[in-house]
Amino acid sequence: DGGITQSPKYLFRKEGQNVTLSCEQNLNHDAMYWYRQDPGQGLRLIYYSQIVNDFQKGDIAEGYSVSREKKESFPLTVTSAQKNPTAFYLCASKKGVSDNSPLHFGNGTRLTVT
Amino acid sequence: DAKTTQPPSMDCAEGRAANLPCNHSTISGNEYVYWYRQIHSQGPQYIIHGLKNNETNEMASLIITEDRKSSTLILPHATLRDTAVYYCIVRENGGATNKLIFGTGTLLAVQP
Secondary structure, three states: OOOEEOOEEEEOOOOOOOOEEEEOOOOOOOEEEEEEOOOOOEEEEEEEEEEEEEEEEEOOOOOOOOOOOEEOOEHHHHHHHHOOOOEEEEEEOOOOOOOOOOOEEOOEEEEEEE | OOOOOOOOOEEEEEOOEEEEEEEEEOOOOOOOOOEEEEEOOOOOOEEEEEEEOOOEEEOOOEEEOOOOOOOEEEEEEOOOOEEEEEEEEEOOOOOOOOEEEOOOOEEEEEEO
């Protein structure tokens, strides 16, 4: 089945540690996105990528980094510089950034930093 | 900023139609309306999208008013598994992001 896989589902880290969240898609989509969701709130865009080896900051990129070395993969690193890293992180993809195709989401990674 | 307005919550009896409204009064001519839903602790699921004509698929129907300033998502026979937060989204125009702005959505509670 085609889809987006995020791993792990739950992640626990100590404050001051960097942590990398995995996102893999086999939909042959060019565009990939990372969103953050806090309780009772909508989704906020962290980073997006239109094509391999290219990515752009979203609305809340500070304290995060990404890479896009392969079309299928778009890992997100939450660095120690992120002030409030505990959140639900969602990865998504779509065929292209500029077309009207819908976003496809993974099932998220819940990160808890103590 | 979110460009859509939705009621925070709605109830619906199981087996009845659920009609979820959305206001997008500032929508521009080439912006699509998208609907997603999110069940607790899962990723949002795409439901349907449209530009100006009414749309129907196996999940739902989308009715867009003639002036395009509002729309309604219709789940024809709601089940308990349809309990979720429903997001109405208008694609933001301009720039290269083409990003979707998610607001806080409508929590639909289907009652037995």
